[in-house]
Amino acid sequence: MRLSRTLPRSLAGQLFAMQALLVAAVVAGCAFFAYASGRAQAEETADRQVRTAALALAGSPTVREAIRTPDPSAVLQPYAERVRADTGIAFVTIMDPDRVRWTHPHPSEIGRTFIGNTAPALRGETFTETYTGTLGPSIRVVTPIRDGDRIVGLVSAGITVERVSTQVREQLGALGMAAGAALALGGLGTYVINARLRRHTHGMNARELGRMHDYHEATLHAVREGLLMLDGQRRIALINDAGRELLGLTHASVGRKVDELALPAPLTGALLAAEPRVDEVHLTSDRVIVVNTSPVVGGEQRGTVVTLRDHTELQALSGELDSERGFTMALRSQAHEAANRLHTVVSLIELDRVEEAVEFATAELELAQVLTDRVVGAVAEPVLAALLLGKAAQANERGVELVLAEDSLIDDGALPRSMAPRDLVTILGNLIDNAVDAASEAGTGGEAPLPAQRTATRALVTVTALTEGGELLLRVADTGGGIGPDDADEVFRRGWTTHGTGRGLGLALVRQAVHRNGGTVTLDRGPVGGAEFTVRLPLAGRTAEVATA
Numbered sequence: 001m002r003l004s005r006t007l008p009r010s011l012a013g014q015l016f017a018m019q020a021l022l023v024a025a026v027v028a029g030c031a032f033f034a035y036a037s038g039r040a041q042a043e044e045t046a047d048r049q050v051r052t053a054a055l056a057l058a059g060s061p062t063v064r065e066a067i068r069t070p071d072p073s074a075v076l077q078p079y080a081e082r083v084r085a086d087t088g089i090a091f092v093t094i095m096d097p098d099r100v101r102w103t104h105p106h107p108s109e110i111g112r113t114f115i116g117n118t119a120p121a122l123r124g125e126t127f128t129e130t131y132t133g134t135l136g137p138s139i140r141v142v143t144p145i146r147d148g149d150r151i152v153g154l155v156s157a158g159i160t161v162e163r164v165s166t167q168v169r170e171q172l173g174a175l176g177m178a179a180g181a182a183l184a185l186g187g188l189g190t191y192v193i194n195a196r197l198r199r200h201t202h203g204m205n206a207r208e209l210g211r212m213h214d215y216h217e218a219t220l221h222a223v224r225e226g227l228l229m230l231d232g233q234r235r236i237a238l239i240n241d242a243g244r245e246l247l248g249l250t251h252a253s254v255g256r257k258v259d260e261l262a263l264p265a266p267l268t269g270a271l272l273a274a275e276p277r278v279d280e281v282h283l284t285s286d287r288v289i290v291v292n293t294s295p296v297v298g299g300e301q302r303g304t305v306v307t308l309r310d311h312t313e314l315q316a317l318s319g320e321l322d323s324e325r326g327f328t329m330a331l332r333s334q335a336h337e338a339a340n341r342l343h344t345v346v347s348l349i350e351l352d353r354v355e356e357a358v359e360f361a362t363a364e365l366e367l368a369q370v371l372t373d374r375v376v377g378a379v380a381e382p383v384l385a386a387l388l389l390g391k392a393a394q395a396n397e398r399g400v401e402l403v404l405a406e407d408s409l410i411d412d413g414a415l416p417r418s419m420a421p422r423d424l425v426t427i428l429g430n431l432i433d434n435a436v437d438a439a440s441e442a443g444t445g446g447e448a449p450l451p452a453q454r455t456a457t458r459a460l461v462t463v464t465a466l467t468e469g470g471e472l473l474l475r476v477a478d479t480g481g482g483i484g485p486d487d488a489d490e491v492f493r494r495g496w497t498t499h500g501t502g503r504g505l506g507l508a509l510v511r512q513a514v515h516r517n518g519g520t521v522t523l524d525r526g527p528v529g530g531a532e533f534t535v536r537l538p539l540a541g542r543t544a545e546v547a548t549a
Helices: 011-058 061-068 072-087 161-201 206-222 241-247 265-272 312-350 354-378 382-397 421-442 506-516
Strands: 091-095 127-133 136-147 150-160 226-231 236-239 277-283 288-297 301-310 400-404 459-468 471-478 520-525 531-538 545-548
Touching (some): 011 072, 011 091, 011 136, 011 150, 011 161, 061 072, 061 136, 136 161, 150 161, 226 241, 236 241, 241 301, 265 288, 288 506, 312 354, 354 382, 354 400, 382 400, 382 421, 382 459, 400 421, 421 459, 421 506, 506 520
Parallel strands (some): 400 459
Antiparallel strands (some): 091 150, 127 136, 226 236, 226 301, 288 301, 459 471, 520 531
C-alpha cells in the first residue's frame, strides 16, 4: 500500500506540538526534582528521628539503672517497645558492649548478637549507617550508653528503607496528581493560544507563510499604483515605493501618524475618514492623485487600506484635449460665420453695392489680422503663439476680447529646452480659460462687434508675455468680478472653483506646472477690478512658491 503524501503541519500545529512537549518536559523535570528532593528529605527526616530516639534512650537514667540489674531485658524490652511505638520508628535495640541484644522488636532475637557495625560507638561516637539486618535494609543510628566514663551499653534505633520508600511513594502520588494537573492546565492553555494563532495564520505552515511574505514583498515593489496601509491608530503600517513617490514621503514615514506628514488638509482628511472613499481626486504640491480607501474591520476597526493612482499626466492631457476641443468648436463656428459673411459680401456685390461689400470685407480682415500680426510679431515661441491665437478665437465666440499687451515680447530661442511646452500650455491655457470665464460672466457678452462698436463695457482679457531679468513673465488679467480675499488662500491649495463639482483643477495644475519649473505664481487685483495672475518662470532653476496679495 502506498502512503499518501501529507502537507506539512500548520504553524499553529507545529507550535502546539513543541509547546506540549516543552510543558511535558518541564513538568517531568519538576516531578523528578521533587521526587529526588522528597526522598532526600525523607531520609534526612528519618535519620533525625532515629538519632533523637537513640540519644534519648542512651541518656535515660532508667536505661542505665536497668543495665545494672541482673536481667536488663526485663525492664528494657517493654521500655524500648513503648518508645518505638511512640516515635513510629522500626526498631530500638539496646545491647551490651559485646553486641548481645537486650531488646528487639522480635523477642526471639533477644540474647543474640547484633548485626551491624558498633566499633565507632565503642569509641564513644554516634554514627549513622544503612545496613541490612534482621528486619531488612534500614537506616540506623548507633550511640554509646555511658555510666560515668565507662561505656556500659549501646543503643541502635532505625527505620527500614522500605518504610522510607513507602512514605516517598505516598508523596510521589500527590506529586503525580499535581504534575498531571499542571500538564493538563499547560496543555489547555497551549491549545487555546494555538487555536487563536491558527485563526490568525489561517492554518498555514511556516513555509507557506514565508512564501506569502516573499510574494507580498515582490508585489509591493512591482505594483505601479501607490499602496498605503494604516493601523487602527492611523499610523502608517506599510507603504510601497509608488506610494512614497506619490505622497513625497521617505522610508522614515512608516510608523508615523497621517496627520504628522504635512500632507494637504483635504488629502489628510480622506486618509483619516472612517467611511470608504471612492475615486476622490486630491492635489499635492506636484501631483493630481485619485484616492480610494477601504476600512479593514473585524469586530472593531483595525485600519485602512488606501490605493493611490497618479492622474497628473492624465489631467494635463485632458486639459490639452479640452483646449483642442475648444479650438475645433471655435474653428467650426468661425467657418460658419465666415460663410455667412461671404454670402453677405456676395449679396452686396449682386446688388451692385460694391463699395459697401469692400468696406464690410476689409473690416472683417482687419479685425482678424490685427491680433494675428500682433501675436506673431511679439511672440516668437510657436507653442505660445498658437495657443494665444486659438484662445483668442475661442474667447471671441464667447463675446470676450483677448488682447496682447503692448510690451509683450518673446524672442526666438529665449526659452530653454528644459522648459516643457506642455507646461507652458497648461499654465497659460488654464489662466486664459479662467479669465475668459470670469470676463464673460461679468461682461455684456454677445457676438464680437466691429472695432467701431467697442465700448468700455466690453469683456476683456489682457495677456502679457515677455522675458526680463532672466525670467519668463506671463500675466493674465480680466474684467471679471475678481476673487474675494476670503478665497485668495484657497484658489491654489484645493482647486477652487465657482462652477460646481467636477471642476476646479485648472489653477491647481497651474501651480504644479509652475512648481515643477521652479517659478512663482501670484494673485492680485487687476487694473479694472478683476483678477490678475502673474507667473514668473526662471530661465534657470529656482525654488518654487505660491503667493497671494
